[in-house]
Amino acid sequence: MSAEISDSVLRPVLSSTLRVTGATARSGLATWGQLHLLRHLRNAGDSANVLTFTVQVPLPEHCDVRGLQSVMCEVLRRYESLRTTYVTKGGPVRQVVAGEGELAFDLYETHAGHVTTLAGELAERLKELPFDIESEWPVRCAAVLTGGNPAVLVLAFNHMALDHGGALIVTAEMSRQLSGGEPGALPRWQPVDQADFEQSPAGVAICTRALDHVRRILQPAVATTLDVPPGDFGPMRALVLRMRSPAAIRAAETCARRLRVSSSSVILAAAAVALGVCLDRTRVVFQLVASNRVVEPQRSLVASVALDTACLVDFTEMSFDQVVRNAFNATVTAYIMGQCDPLAKDALLREQEVMIGRRIGLDVKFNDSRTDRSVAPEPSAEVLQQLMRRTEVVEEAYEFSGGGVYMNVWGTGAASEIVLAGDISELPRKVQHEILSGMERLVVASAVQDIPARELNHVAGVVPLVRGPNWVRCPGGYVDLDATREVWRRVARTDVADVYAEPADLGYHRLVGYALAVDDRSLGDIRREFVSFLDARYEIKAPDWYVRCVNPPHSMKDRAGWEGLQVVDEGNGHDDGEDSKQPPVPASSLAATHAKDSG
Incomplete structure (x- = not known):
């Protein structure tokens, strides 16, 4: 492993090294599956070991240490994903398959009645630290011995390299070879081939x-x-x-x-x-x-x-x-x-x-x-x-x-x-x-x-969640009007701005944003800026209709204060021609309710 495990209670009776030479070396773009897992690894941060999973493989009685090491080396040579690291900076993510390298393989001795317990402890130990995907092969291994013979093989895999279905293929091949089967031809389809197909x-x-x-x-x-x-x-x-x-x-x-x-x-x-x-x-x-x-x-x-x-x-x-x-x-x-x-x-x-x-x-x-x-x-x-x-x-x-x-x-x-x-x-x-x-x-x-x-x-028998008095139902989900109004004023770059909700079809509400015009930005630019504030906030929504006025309203107590003002521009902010200027309902309709009354 690239980093030393902190737990010092478990000590191997033999620390060996698996060496791979003469294998295929190549590189290519990352697969869709690798890109998908890379996002999860990045989101996990210091807890990235949650994406490490372990497998325990019972070994046949006739298995010896040398034979197990030989099969492990053959499996590493056979499957390119087990020798892959990743380049994640300076351009599109790439996978790099090493043609040679080494992997630590520690063996631990115990009595027959303690094999399962020790294997479980080793599994936890192997996944304690996250993998370094840029320098470390995505597999770690250890074995439990009884009477000097291997009883259980413990493997830890980085999920970015293979999923549980892939791990089943690997362990099945190990078991087949340990039972006397020949390695056979190398698989014709490897992750680099998959990436080429995807492109x-x-x-x-x-x-x-x-x-x-x-x-x-x-x-x-x-x-x-x-x-x-x-x-x-x-x-x-x-x-x-x-x-x-x-x-x-x-x-x-x-x-x-x-x-x-x-x-x-x-x-x-x-x-x-x-x-x-x-x-x-x-x-x-x-x-x-x-x-x-x-x-x-x-x-x-x-x-x-x-x-x-x-x-x-x-x-x-x-x-x-x-x-x-x-x-x-x-x-x-x-x-x-x-x-x-x-x-x-x-x-x-x-x-x-x-x-x-x-x-x-x-x-x-x-x-x-x-x-x-x-x-x-x-x-x-x-x-x-x-x-x-x-x-x-x-x-x-x-x-x-x-x-x-x-x-x-x-x-x-x-x-x-x-x-x-x-x-x-x-x-x-x-x-x-x-x-x-x-x-x-x-x-x-x-x-x-x-x-x-x-x-x-x-x-x-589930109790509906209570959202609050200033939440209204809009297409796509509920919206917090207070939070939306706060963002709208930041986007409009003035406190002389408000958001109102008016009834629409199917029990939904439509949002109308009024603001004093303080610059010459287009409505499309304003809408895009509002969307940039969304980030991971699901409780806010950009207005469906925008009205920018020359003068401030007579009163901001309700929507009526904005009526009769000279309008600089209004529309839906989609920059899609004349349609963007046609309101779904008259913007001046007094039938609309004030934001505080729409909850």
Whole structure:
């Protein structure tokens, strides 16, 4: 490892070095998967070791130290991703595959009854420090010996180099060779080849289709989900809840068989309803984790190919069965559209933000990483109610949080857990508990019969979040008028400015910004400057209509004070010709309500 582990309790009986020579050396642009993980690593900062995962490989009885070292060297030679470092400065991110190098390999001795415990301790030790992606190979290794023979191999991988699917390929190859299999020909498809494909016309076409999918989902009415008052709930920033509910897992399987969909769709539908009830919306956008291992050559690629893909679950006036079918269809489409350049996706989001005038928040993620989803269905409602009494929720606190909400289903069979991790400055602890419990209630109630649309809120039992008196509902989510007014005055460069909300279609509000004209900027420049203030703030929105006046208003108590003033310019700020000058409703309409009255 590039850095010395601080823990000095564990001491190896043998410190060896794995040497690789004569392997392929080359470089190329980073893959989409690598770019995706690089963003997460940067966001994690000093907590980047959260993106290190470990694998323990039981070894055959006849395995000896020399044989294990030989297989390890062959695997390092075989998979280029295990010898890759990255150049992240001075231009586009590049991957560099080393043709030779060394890797530390320590071996620890213990008695047979302590192997599992020691392997677990080694796993924690190997991932204690984040990887240095610019100088360190993305794998660390150690072995546990009993009687001088290797019993368990412990591996730690940097997620930027490979995902769990890639790790399964690596460990399967190790086990095959340790059992006497020959190495065979090197894989023909490596990460550099994947990057070349992504830059090819075929790869660009795949990315374009995926971006079109995202664009279709990001309608103005579903721009963001976590449009909540920012808060401070003490030193504990991120909360992780692990719900062990055999009732929910079995009920999800029962409902899935009844509707002929996946059990993941049932849990996702419940998540959409519980979160939607909490946040007062009937359309929730998730980011699913697409494995992108459906077909070759990506299926056998040892790399990180999993990417986030947008998925819209709509439960407007739907029964729960309809929501589940909707979720199933949405996930199928999302997974098909799962391959996309994350930088191009970021550019699309910024483009859409300028268009709608507010921050787009794809900050609710959902993943089903269960290794075995087979469970015995429980068709009896009585049995499921009894199982619910055995539900346990374990609460953990973490200092690091990338923000947003992360939902995961993982484990094996009925012992699987439903995990909810959330930033409590966005969703307080009590709210997170309510959402998780609401998901369980919905899934269990849906096992044997449908839940009518009118009963979804009642069954979920989630209390809607209270935002405050000066929040109004706009397309794309709720808006804090006080915060928006503050930003508008900074952008207008004068305190003689105000924002008013007027009723629009479908129960939404439209924002109109008035200001004293103090310079000769165009409305387009003003709108773009407002958008530049959005950053990670989901509670503000650029006005839909701008009116700049020659003189200050007679009174700023309400909108009437601005009536009759000479107007310098007005429009929507989109710089799109005459249409930008046509207000959706008369700007002088006195039917509009003052900001303080619109909450």
